[in-house]
Amino acid sequence: MALERLERLDRRWLFLVLGLLVLGPLLWPLNLPIEPSRPSRQFNDAIASLPEGCTVLMSCDYDPASRPELVPMTKTALRQLWRKHCKVVVTVLWNGGPAIVDQTIEETADEFRARGEKLVDGVDYVNLGYKAGNEAVMVLMGQGIKSTFPLDQHRHDTSTLPILRNVTNYSSFPLLVNISAGYPGTKEWVQQVNSRFHLPMISGCTAVSVPEYYPYLQAGQLRGLLAGMAGAAEYEQLQGERGLATHGMDAQSLAHLFVALCILLGNVVLWSRRGGRA
Amino acid sequence: MGACVVAVLAAAVLSGVPPALAAAPAVADSVPAPQPASGLLFSDVPNDAGRAIDLHWALSPDDSVRNGRVVGYRLERAPSPAGPWAPVDSVGAGTSTTTDGSVERNTPYFYRVSACGPGGVTPSGACAGPAIARSSWFNTTRASVLAFTVLFFLLVLYYMFLAQTGRKPFVRRLAGIDAIEEAIGRATEMGRPVLYVPGIQDIDDIQTVAGLVILESVARMTARYGTPIRVPVAYPIPFTIAQEVVRSAYLQGGVPDAYDPNSVSFVSPEQFAYVAAVTGIMLRDRPAAHVFMGSFYGESLMLAETGFETGAIQIAGTANVPQLPFFVVACDYTLIGEELFAASAYLSGDARLIGGLKGADVLKVAIVAVVIVGCVLETLGHHGLTVWMQTQ
């Protein structure tokens, strides 16, 4: 009887329950303990083992749709790099991304400035902004970064920027940090830059892409991998932060439990129907 | 001397030396000048277009013991041993290599290294040179990539040639194709239409092409059975092709009158608008068979779910791996990844497609062999094959 009612359940009830399960922990957090996984530790360690003061390339290839997964890890990575006094050169290969990436960089830099630390655009970091062309841009940068990006996001001439004075091509960087929402992203950076120019790289990506990138991690083409919001939360944990990703993890947990329950219940309904007919 | 130190440090700061170097003059009086670095060696960076020279030197004895007299090294170059010297790079203490990436090819350069510290700057006694950067004709680190690429291309071309000369290589019939035929048969029995979705991407996605090739055979079957077919399409170009494909299938089947010009419809490239329209067809017309073949994204689960609810037989195929789980659980049969292309090659009988398929098949066998041999060699402690295949 109850099963029959379940079978005919309007799916909007499921929508409602899921919405409430996500909303609840955002208002009243459960603070479940977060334990970093191995790929997240590797990501953290790759940045930790950089020499102080080096210049790192960071490509933020996403648009607003992936903001909840990727902006928190972008911020944590910037903080970790800046704490090591690393200079950061940022590029954006997604149409929708340059402005939110710029806002993310400035918000994070403002945190440092509020503490009295000096971070100057063009000296300690630069957002080179967007360039169309996906793989072609990646390979072009291998021949010359300033000729590929003649102007930065704020239309400064890149040939006069202090941060780029000693930067020619990929050989100027010890590491590429790629924050990726899909195509073009980690897969293309691995194929065109990690393989072709031997630039070590780590990736933070949306959870959807994670299974596809695991073979790269195992092959050493990636030195570390952050898996979506959970990876970002683990990374925040490793850096001793409590950001938006950590804040969202309780809701994430409950939603996963609910979807798991949906799969089980749905099949119970199926089996009971099959049993009844047999 | 003092002026020289300041000038050197200024130059060093400009070229991005570690901050410690910049602070040097403050303690310049109390610390002696460092002993020089020695043994500067150069080599042309291999496998490039003659754009860089590697430099290597032995650390200053003061640097080796870390007594604070050395904070870094400064590299300079000149067109002749007599100068004039120009700064190339500055590196921190403990570093004994760098690369000069700003050279002109086929031009001789002379290099010298100086140890820098709070007590002053000590150039090494001799300079090294002439160093010349030359272009290479082959990147030797990519030999294994070339080998695999050439082997694969030759295989593909060979099988294409074979297929074109009439000796068509054997390709097995995929179970998914039988499943489609069965589903159309059942739709005919029930007197309900067949829904065909050729993905939601434009024609530049090769999966859309595969989807349209399969549509051709499906349309031929529906023409033969006299079952109506519905084909909603997301982009204008695939739409015109789909129209053409379906019409010619009915023509070739000898039933041009049975062709309904409204069976192929243009919807919208917008993901959710497209889904809304297709699910509308599913609920309104109640097709008995749904065939999804092509490139799908996040909307795949919405199509599969609504389709499942209507109780239709569902057959899907896509090479977009993240979407496969949703099709696998909600469809009666799913063509996985490459199988989509294999099905289109099989159905079209196109020699060029079959050539690619067979070439890949043979290379797969070669890869299986390489992996087995490689694993055995690795287990026995021989690393030759692994090192040869290393591309970085």
Place this chain on the structure above:
Amino acid sequence: MRREIPLLLTAVIGGIMIASFFVPHEWASVPADYLQQCAVIVVAFGYVLGGANVFRVNLDAIFKRHRDWPYKLVLVAGLLVTLILGLFVDRARFQDPGTPSLWIYDHLYVPMNATMFALLAFFIASAAFRAFRIRSAEAALLAVAALIVMLGRVPAGDAMLRAIVDHAGVPHAIRAWRISDLQQWIMDVPQNAAKRAILIGAAMGVMATGLRVILGIERAYLGGGD
């Protein structure tokens, strides 16, 4: 000639690109570099063309009073306002703080782009309930892996297991087991093996397509006509 010359061009350009991968010499690398520079520029024109096409198609729909034409009016108005502000008012500074263009980006583009995809969270729940059917051993494997990964990837999995174990008085040796470790093992071993096979197969597919394009066999991209 309208087809042959473009096909020849594709072959030559594709050949140079492949050659430049193996030949670092400036005779190959400089032309390849130039071609990529050109590609970047032409791709950008392509985006502009895409926008122009959206404008044309929808304007057409409005004039012909197609179904939903009032919505197309909204579409065209949104397009024109964004375009005019960006090209003629804010110009190159269109992404600087305080400009109307950035306001449109921040308060129209960003929330709508993000919400469109957030809808999928709800549909995934209902699909899990209504269209995830374990009808075979293979489907059962898929389901078990999915459940372990879903629970093992978030804190709730281990927390739940610990709560159960603590109440049930399970032997000490088993207490150390964690769903997150099992999740990691699935990702590292079985899923990784299968994904690598798919990756290798897909690589061959792309290479075969590349070869067909360069040889002029694959020419769907040229469109119809002579």
Place this chain on the structure above:
Amino acid sequence: MSHDFGVWVGALLTLFIFSFLYKDNPLYKFAEHLFVGVSAGYYIVLNYWTVIDTNLIGPLAAAFSGKLPGGPWHVQQGDYRGLLVIPGLLGALLFTRLFRRIDWLSRFSLALIIGVYAGLKTTGFAQGDLVAQVQASLQPLWIPGHPGASLNAILFTIGLLASLLFFFYSREHRGALGGATRIGVWFLMISFGAGYGYTVMSRVSLLIGRFQYLLGDWLRLR
């Protein structure tokens, strides 16, 4: 609650789109069409200023300004000066697609794009996905003193080979090949299960992000 008009607009549009969950309705359609229009306009503006203006018009103007040493045809790697006329022309030819009678001219532009990307993708996949992935699979199957790792290595290799054979079309899947492909299917199913789990995670995260926006930026509850 927020006092920023923009945040209110964003929040309302967010709710308009969520209303699709109840059913397809005019509010959703309004937001959807507005989104398509705004993004089309935005893509034009973005690509014009960041690429066409920056990488084409700027360098061309500089090349023909007479100020650069060597003049407009002194071309070297990374600095193509007057030669940029060609991509400019090809870009313009792309627009012939809007006119039926001369749309064949756009094929020259397509030839460039297709040629460049076919070349880049072919070598990129060959190196990064084919050779590098096969190379990484050559691992010792027995590591003395590490039975767990050895077992994993053996299992991994079996899974890889069986899954590869699943995509083998030259022979019917019977006998030994049939057995191997059956094992391959098991591995593929486990990988699809993992994919399912991670996709669920991704989509839920996006929803959390929207709720964080509504609660934080709009309602100021946190």
